[in-house]
């Protein structure tokens with residue numbers, strides 16, 4: 310059987326930690342993070358494996374994995390870690406690095422959801438559900454899929470239920486500091502594109 314030659318990227322850990330610190334180097338592989346993670350069923354690498362591969366400079370493997378995209382940022386792992394490794398924040402950083410380096414997400418719908426979510430917040434400083442979901446469904450192709458399957462009506466029913474329970478306002482509400490929120494999101498994008 311052919312042996313895989315390990316290509317080490319010695320700068321990877323430092324580049325990841327530069328946006329932290331996330332303290333990945335403190336990991337002693339106890340797997341408490343993985344054992345508490347609620348979405349390991351959808352991951353191709355477990356959270357402790359991602360940390361290990363970051364330490365080992367496995368840039369390509371890490372930035373191409375599905376795990377960094379399916380992570381729900383619930384912070385269970387961070388709370389459980391006995392060494393204070395900021396795993397959830399590190400997953401976010403890895404997503405950013407994948408985008409900066411032009412690595413396509415193996416989960417394009419999740420990427421589209423993130424982008425739609427942030428653009429929605431930029432407009433009013435908070436989410437407006439009545440436009441978030443339709444725009445996401447349109448952009449991700451989910452609406453077309455449901456149309457072809459003849460199941461689009463289910464979404465309408467769900468929307469109506471949310472509206473009925475007061476979860477789907479008809480008119481958007483802004484916040485006082487919406488300009489500041491927009492500035493933060495725009496600045497962070499500029500900073501990342503410079504680095």
Ligand code: SF4
Pocket residue numbers: 335336337338339340341342343356357360389390391392393394396
């Ligand atoms: S819980 Fe912390 S120390 Fe344990 S494997 Fe996960 S990151 Fe490493």
Ligand code: SF4
Pocket residue numbers: 342345346347348356379380381382383384385386387396397400
């Ligand atoms: S933050 Fe992500 S990796 Fe950590 S437990 Fe939640 S889903 Fe799993």
